[in-house]
Amino acid sequence: MISLGIIGTSGITEQFIKAIDETETFSLTNVYSRTETKAQKFLDDINKSDIQIDTDMDKFFQRNFDTVYIASPNALHFPEAKKAIENNKNVIVEKPSTSTVREFSILDELAHSKGVYLFEAARHIHEPIFKKIQEVVSKHQKDITGATFSYMKYSSRYDAYLAGQNPNIFTTKFSGGALYDLGVYTVYDAVVLFGQPERVQYTPEIIESGIDGSGSLTLKYSDFDVNIIIGKTKNSYMSSEIYFGKDTLILDNGGDINHLDWADDNRNITDIPTVKSSNPMDAEAKVFAKIITENDKETYENLLKYARIVNKVLEQARTSAGLVFDADEEK
Structure with missing residues (x-):
């Protein structure tokens, strides 16, 4: 090992x-x-x-x-x-x-x-359930008309913030906020499934510390938009969706995906069989270890390509919203 x-x-x-x-x-x-x-x-x-x-x-x-x-x-x-x-x-x-x-x-x-x-x-992009999403998207590529990804989860540290404390995740010093904590999952969803967007626009709800407690992000592609809803100051139980004209792929969550359904124009809902490990980090551990032990440069460079795009999208989103981290000032 x-x-x-x-x-x-x-x-x-x-x-x-x-x-x-x-x-x-x-x-x-x-x-x-x-x-x-x-x-x-x-x-x-x-x-x-x-x-x-x-x-x-x-x-x-x-x-x-x-x-x-x-x-x-x-x-x-x-x-x-x-x-x-x-x-x-x-x-x-x-x-x-x-x-x-x-x-x-x-x-x-x-x-x-x-x-x-x-x-x-x-x-999450390494999990079998995400691979199933990729299969569905690939099969219906020409029919894609957009997507909505939602990931809102009330932070266990938000009460401490409201009580006057200064948790790292709610400070610009430690590059905190909803976009960089939960939003990164949904940006990965879009980038891995659809590629690099042409334009990025983020509308956040800024809390007193200067970071985004929640917000809505739009990624514009040539033929459709991806709308993202994220937050650390409230809970949401809204499903995420990928649209194929009259049909819709339904994800129970945009970040921690556990279940998939296919809905047709007549509102017939069909469960899509998937595999989900009890530990969602099992899959990435296997992928990283395989790359290292087998010197799998092709898989590695593909993952690195996603990471480059995601980090670019995150920064474009922050810039569009005027969100500034302490790290922006370091040269």
């Missing part, structure tokens, strides 16, 4: 560790945390022992592991991934991988020059 170091000890990291254990793709060997106590508690919680802990990032990257998984706050992805690549590590970085296109371009070029892999962990 591929040796793995991790940065970030949140719930999503725990889910990824479970995925690599289930798929036997990577083996956790190293952990970086600002405090040894926090790292040890994380390892105890996931029943891992004999794992090297570092509280100094330079020492961490000098350790003999192959790949690093980064799940720190958004604004830290770039400097941490850059340091990893400089130390010849493959990088799996949670989406969004960077705060700006400039940052992504630097990592992209550096990874190629060092001969290591840079993966943006957009887990």
Whole structure:
């Protein structure tokens, strides 16, 4: 198995560790945390022992592991991934991988020059259920007339924000907000299924901290539009849809997809059989490991192409809305 170091000890990291254990793709060997106590508690919680802990990032990257998984706050992805690549590590970085296109371009070029892999962990596009969506879209390509993707989920940190605290996900300092947290999933939906849009327009609801609590995004293609509704300050149970004239493919969610239906002009609803893993990160773990072990450059470059477009769309959306991150000021 591929040796793995991790940065970030949140719930999503725990889910990824479970995925690599289930798929036997990577083996956790190293952990970086600002405090040894926090790292040890994380390892105890996931029943891992004999794992090297570092509280100094330079020492961490000098350790003999192959790949690093980064799940720190958004604004830290770039400097941490850059340091990893400089130390010849493959990088799996949670989406969004960077705060700006400039940052992504630097990592992209550096990874190629060092001969290591840079993966943006957009887990859902690797799942079998998403592959089924791609099959349906490909089969009915000439009939596509648009799509609506919705992903709104009340953040567990929003109450803390309302109470006067300053959670990372609701600050410009850490490149937070609805677009860069949940919207990235729906932008991936559009980019993987339909390609790069011709124009991008984002209309956000800005909260007092200066980030978008929710918003609506329009991606304009030559023959149709994709409308995206996202939010971290409210819940929505609205389905997502892809339109084929009189017929519609219905997704139960734009980000965490669990069920598909086909609806015809007579409102006949047909269930589309799909496979869904209990851990949605299993599929991406397998894909990343396969690319590394088999040196599958074709699959890798295809994923990288998606990541480049997604990061460009996210920045275009922010620019259209006048949303500014602290990272925009760094040159």
